[in-house]
Amino acid sequence: MKIKGIAVIFILLLSTWLVLNHSLQLPIILIGVGLAAFLSLIMCDKCSVFNEIKFTPKAFLYTFLYIGVFIFELFKSNIDIARRVLSPKLPINPGIVKAETILQSQMGRLILANSITLTPGTFTIDIIGNTLYIHCVNIEGDDMEQYAQNIVRKFEKYLEVLYG
Amino acid sequence: MEYLKITGAVITLIGAIFILFASIGILRMPDVYNRIQAGTKASTLGSILGLFGIGLIHPDWMLKLLLLIMFVLISNPVSSHVLGRAAHYIKVPLSDLTLLDKLEEDTGSETAEKEGDK
């Protein structure tokens, strides 16, 4: 199904062009359609990442849920980092832990890694096979594997529906 | 209308405060990885809030600013991840506070095996 990937790239490029031009005159729309079609057809060999998006009503609902959870976590992480930075004793216990992921698609893994980077006190250093290596500012508790797995599970629940 | 503009200005001020926290964090943290954590996270939210606040003051710029927000939101985690991986590749030492390093345990043994094969 290459058509889906080409269509997604076409819509993305066309909307970016229209927003940057900030007008809806006919020549600008025609130039935009031409450029977007040209670029999306050129790139269609390597756009396999966009083929995995599912367009079902459930996926649509989960996108909004995911954005809500993501923004909440973003605010939580920033308040957490600000509290650690401003306290005079600098309370950190850093370490690199690993966690398994069940996502198979490239796009799902990309979004998972980016979301982990923006959540409280964690950022993804590397992915080897199915294993994510995560740097934590503050490792809580003795069971570190379980702690890392919980971080991954929180986002996987939504991304599994979106990308499989 | 005036209230919307003042709300936007206050949101921009909160964003500037988060950027200040990021720069304090980048000065105080003990090693590279923690500096990346403090630097990228606080600066991402700071710049997003700043752009959104300006968008509330000038509603006709909002679409372009949303495009800019999407760009910051995608590019900032990617660059922090790439920098972290490069730092681990060139073996920048972790601070003394570090409790464990699973990546070094796994990849370190792999490279040793490869050298053994040669």
Place this chain on the structure above:
Amino acid sequence: MVNLILTIALLLIGLSFILVVIRFIIGETVIDRVVALDLLTVSSIGLIVMLAHFFGRAIYIDVSLVYGILSFIGVIVIAKYLEKSL
């Protein structure tokens, strides 16, 4: 009122620039300096958009977008070079 609050925000970002430049100068490794440079760029995006409000010209938003894209590519290229995969 709006301009007063935004001027305070500009001053705070200027203060954070000074702190980040200190880290840029003393940074113990290359990665420290690149992180400081990245932080400078991201805060500059906010700064340029605020200046766009003060001067009332929307074209500055495009300037900050191009600045962000160039800095992002720069960081990726430096990291690829350090990993010896360029």
